[in-house]
Amino acid sequence: MHDTRYATSGMVCSVDHLASAAGVAALDRGGSAADAAIAANAVLTVTAPHMCGLGGDLFALVHDGSSGGVSALNASGRAGSGADPDRLRAEGHERMPHLHDIRSVPVPGCVDGWLALHERHGRLPLASLLEPAIRLASAGFPASPLLLAGARIAAGRPGGGDFAVVHEAGDRVRRPGVARALSAVAADGRDGFYLGEFGEGLLELGAGEYDRADLARPNADWVTPLGIRAFGHDIWSMPPNSQGYLLLMALGIADGLDLPASPDDPLWAHLLAEAARVSGHDRLALLHEDAKDLLAPEEIERRRALVDPARRLRLGAPAAPGDTTYLCAVDGDGMGVSLIQSNAAGFGSMVFEPRTGINLHNRGIGFSLTPGHPAEYGPGRRPPHTLAPALVTRADGSLRSVVGTMGGDAQPQVLLQVITRLLRHGELPGPAISAPRWRIGAGGTGFDTWYAPDDTVLDLEEGAPWSDGLAALGHPVTARPYGGMFGHAHLIDVRPDGTLAGAADPRALIGAAIGR
CATH class of the missing domain: 3.60.20.40 (Gamma-glutamyltranspeptidase, small (S) subunit)
Structure with missing residues (x-):
C-alpha cells in the first residue's frame, strides 16, 4: 500500500522526485503554488521527455486560496496556417498521422501556459523558477527507469542524439539545446522561445505548415x-x-x-x-x-x-x-494548482526540432479528417484533447x-x-x-x-x-x-x-x- 504523505504549509506531487523537490524549493523561497507548479513542470520538460516537454501543451486549474474562485488555463496550441486537410485525404489518410509527421504538431503551448500562470499567480522571478531545470539540462540528470525504452527509439531519430547515452537507469543525460531554450525564456519571455532559436527551427522543419504570425500568437487563454x-x-x-x-x-x-x-x-x-x-x-x-x-x-x-x-x-x-504527466501543488495560503502537460504519445510525434533537440508533441492526432466535422484539421484550430x-x-x-x-x-x-x-x-x-x-x-x-x-x-x-x-x-x-x-x-x-x-x-x- 502506497503511503500517504502529510504536510502543513505546502506540498508538491509529481512523477519525478527531482521535479517535486524543485517545486517545494520554490515554496520554501516564498513562492506560490503556481510558482511551485512551474518549477516542477520545467524540471519535467528536461527529465521526462517521454511524457511532456517544451514541445507539448498544458492545461491547469487554479484555486486562488482566498475568494474560493476556480479558474482554468487552456494553453493548447493551434494548427499552423498551412494546415491542409484535403492534402492529407488525397494522400489516403483517414485519420491524422500518429507519428513522424509535422502536420500532427500544433504550435506547442507549454511556454505560453507558464507565462500566463506566472503573470496571474506567480510571486518569484520566472528566471529563478526555471534555474533548477536549466541546471539539470546543462549538467545532466540520471535517466529514470521509465525513460529507458523510449530513449532507445528517440536516439535513432534525427535530432534525438541527447538520448544516445541512455543504456540503463541512472545514466547521465545532458540536454544542452533544452537548456538554451529555457534560458531564452528566462531572459526574453515568449519571444525568446517562439521567435528565437526554437521558433526558427520549427519554421524550418514545418516547411510551410507554420508562418511567423502563428508563432507570434499566444496560445494561452484563461x-x-x-x-x-x-x-x-x-x-x-x-x-x-x-x-x-x-x-x-x-x-x-x-x-x-x-x-x-x-x-x-x-x-x-x-x-x-x-x-x-x-x-x-x-x-x-x-x-x-x-x-x-x-x-x-x-x-x-x-x-x-x-x-x-x-x-x-x-x-x-x-x-x-501517452503520454502525459500530471503534477499538483498547494501552498501555505491555500492556493492549489492542478496542472497537466503532455506530448500525447510518449515522445510525441517522434519529430525533433533540429536546433534545440526539443521533441514535438502529436496532439494534432485529436483532429478529424472527416469533411465538415466540427473538429476537422484546419488553420488556427485547436484539436480535441x-x-x-x-x-x-x-x-x-x-x-x-x-x-x-x-x-x-x-x-x-x-x-x-x-x-x-x-x-x-x-x-x-x-x-x-x-x-x-x-x-x-x-x-x-x-x-x-x-x-x-x-x-x-x-x-x-x-x-x-x-x-x-x-x-x-x-x-x-x-x-x-x-x-x-x-x-x-x-x-x-x-x-x-x-x-x-x-x-x-x-x-x-x-x-x-x-x-x-
Missing part, C-alpha cells in the same frame, strides 16, 4: 472551468477542447447510482465502467473546441438511465469517426483536492475511480491512488478507445478483485500488469484543519509527494 456537484462536493475540470466533461458527466451519473459500500465489489467496477462508457461512447462526434452544454442535467439523467446494474450495455452504432485535470471544492468554496493523471483516453476513467474512492468511500490519498484500476481498452494507441465502443474490453490491473464478477455481467476482461498503462495519478487533499495529505502514484516508480 477560460471558465466546467463543474458538477457530486458526492457532496463540486468537482471542476477543463471545458472543451478538453475531454474533462467526460469525467464530470461520469461522476454526475455515478452520484445517482446505488454504488456498493466496498470498491472491491464487482458491481462497483461495473457501475463506474458503465458510467464511463455511456459518457464517452460518442466523444468523437461531440468533442470540439466550440462544444457547449455537454453537462445539461437532463442529458446526465438520460445517460444514467441507460446504466443497467445487471449487465453490460450494448451501445449500438459506433461513434463518428485528452488532457483533463481536476480540482475539488467543498460546498463553501474552499479547496478540497487537486488531482489528475496521465493516460490518454483513460484519464477520465482513472480519475472517476480515484475521486469516487476519496469522496464517496473516504479513502486516504495513498490507498485511493495505489488501488488496482480498470480501464476501457481498445488496444492500439491509447487514443482510439471510442472508434468502436462496443468492441472495447475492460483491462483489469494486476491485483484487481473484480474479474469473475465483471465477466458474469457481460464485460470482456483482460488481465494487465500493474503499471503506467493505468495512469500516473497524483493527489493532494486538504483536510478541514488545513493539513495536507498527498500521494504520488507508485506506478511512476520515482514519483514523489513532498511537503513542507
